[in-house]
Amino acid sequence: MERDREFGEFVDARALVLRRTAYLLCGDWHRAEDLVQTALTKLYVAWPRVRRDGSVDAYARKILVRAAVDDSRRGFRRRETVVESLPETSVPGDAPADFDVRAALAALPPGQRAVVVLRYWEDLGVAETARLLGRTEGTVKSQAAKGLAALRRLLGRHVFEEQT
Amino acid sequence: MTDIRQTLEAAFDDEPPLSLDLAAIRRTGRRRVAVRRSLTTVAALATVTAVCVPAVLGSSGGGQAGGPPPRAVVTGPAVVLSPSNPPTAGSWTWSASPSPSTPPRPPSAGRAAELTAMLAKSDVLPNVPVAGVPGNPGGPWEFVVVPNGYRAVAAPTDRPGRQVLVTLEVRGFGCPEPVPADTQCVVRMTANGGALVVLDYRHERTRVLTVSAQASDGTLFSASAVDSDHRADGTGPGARLGYEELAKIATLPGVSF
Numbered sequence: 001m002e003r004d005r006e007f008g009e010f011v012d013a014r015a016l017v018l019r020r021t022a023y024l025l026c027g028d029w030h031r032a033e034d035l036v037q038t039a040l041t042k043l044y045v046a047w048p049r050v051r052r053d054g055s056v057d058a059y060a061r062k063i064l065v066r067a068a069v070d071d072s073r074r075g076f077r078r079r080e081t082v083v084e085s086l087p088e089t090s091v092p093g094d095a096p097a098d099f100d101v102r103a104a105l106a107a108l109p110p111g112q113r114a115v116v117v118l119r120y121w122e123d124l125g126v127a128e129t130a131r132l133l134g135r136t137e138g139t140v141k142s143q144a145a146k147g148l149a150a151l152r153r154l155l156g157r158h159v160f161e162e163q164t
Numbered sequence: 165m166t167d168i169r170q171t172l173e174a175a176f177d178d179e180p181p182l183s184l185d186l187a188a189i190r191r192t193g194r195r196r197v198a199v200r201r202s203l204t205t206v207a208a209l210a211t212v213t214a215v216c217v218p219a220v221l222g223s224s225g226g227g228q229a230g231g232p233p234p235r236a237v238v239t240g241p242a243v244v245l246s247p248s249n250p251p252t253a254g255s256w257t258w259s260a261s262p263s264p265s266t267p268p269r270p271p272s273a274g275r276a277a278e279l280t281a282m283l284a285k286s287d288v289l290p291n292v293p294v295a296g297v298p299g300n301p302g303g304p305w306e307f308v309v310v311p312n313g314y315r316a317v318a319a320p321t322d323r324p325g326r327q328v329l330v331t332l333e334v335r336g337f338g339c340p341e342p343v344p345a346d347t348q349c350v351v352r353m354t355a356n357g358g359a360l361v362v363l364d365y366r367h368e369r370t371r372v373l374t375v376s377a378q379a380s381d382g383t384l385f386s387a388s389a390v391d392s393d394h395r396a397d398g399t400g401p402g403a404r405l406g407y408e409e410l411a412k413i414a415t416l417p418g419v420s421f
Contacts, residue, residue: 044193
């Protein structure tokens with residue numbers, strides 16, 4: 001069956017990347033895999049259409065992100081990943097090896113976290129991020145700025161360039 | 165400065181191996197595709213129902229009234245109606261029995277079972293493997309009571325996306341006026357002077373071919389072949405039911421409320 005063959009090839013090529021995105025969004029590898037499995041099932045159903053439209057990657061990302069956002073809104077499992085204390089804010093010049101980006105991401109509000117992941121991991125533009133999350137571009141810009149600021153604060157000397 | 169993407173990649177240092185169950189994804193996906201096709205079928209059938217809105221053409225009475233439903237189906241002179249060829253007065257050489265406005269008898273589970281047995285014992289069903297349809301309360305070719313009469317559905321297992329629907333309903337007999345878009349209505353005469361109404365609905369990849377005859381009590385007995393993934397007319401095993409096969413079902417003797 002052609003659908004199965006093409007779909008299998010897509011999964012082989014993209015599942016790992018999708019799971020990484022899901023992990024950044026939810027902070028739990030098992031949950032990330034569940035989200036990817038859910039998203040891929042939806043993708044399989046819509047495969048002929050999205051394949052014809054040439055939008056397989058975009059569609060997979062969209063349903064994955066929406067599943068993750070819905071999941072975070074429901075609050076399930078998120079309680080398991082909430083950190084009890086924020087990582088100590090290091091001073092510029094500290095040793096760079098002891099920061100934990102996972103804890104820093106977990107400390108971000110879900111909205112900021114999703115924006116940071118989409119803007120800086122998935123490398124989406126402001127407009128695309130806004131469309132995917134159902135927010136205004138202004139909100140996305142604001143949350144991206146706040147998210148980056150929070151990560152800078154949490155990660156201390158590991159300051160990164162803000163990409164605009 | 166550390167690029168943020170590199171920073172985020174540091175989160176993957178304990179990444180476990182991927183353990184996605186691709187076979188399970190495909191199985192679940194296939195089930196959902198089947199359900200989605202069923203829903204598409206429901207939508208197509210709703211269109212067919214709308215197409216069959218009472219619009220009795222020819223009102224002079226007589227004709228086949230009181231007689232047995234036509235059995236020997238002949239591809240006789242056909243009057244083809246479509247949006248580009250609307251019906252005109254006096255273009256008909258046949259007439260239909262008056263249709264009752266209410267069921268002659270209230271639909272009942274007992275009569276549904278009788279109709280199921282009648283259909284099963286007949287030689288009108290296509291010789292193809294069939295299964296029930298998700299969401300339909302009856303098994304394959306099993307009549308159930310619906311608000312306007314009786315309905316039986318079966319899904320040929322050799323071709324996904326296809327269903328055959330048989331209904332007995334209180335409904336007018338004839339082509340609708342005007343004929344809706346995407347639909348062609350053909351009236352075919354039978355050897356004994358009866359008539360069959362053939363509706364052919366095609367929209368995108370959905371095709372529904374319906375053949376209807378008047379039952380002995382004036383109600384409408386129809387057989388529809390629904391193809392939610394239609395691409396081209398096919399022949400041979402697994403091909404969609406055609407006019408002749410549907411007409412055999414629609415003219416099954418003894419069917420009534």
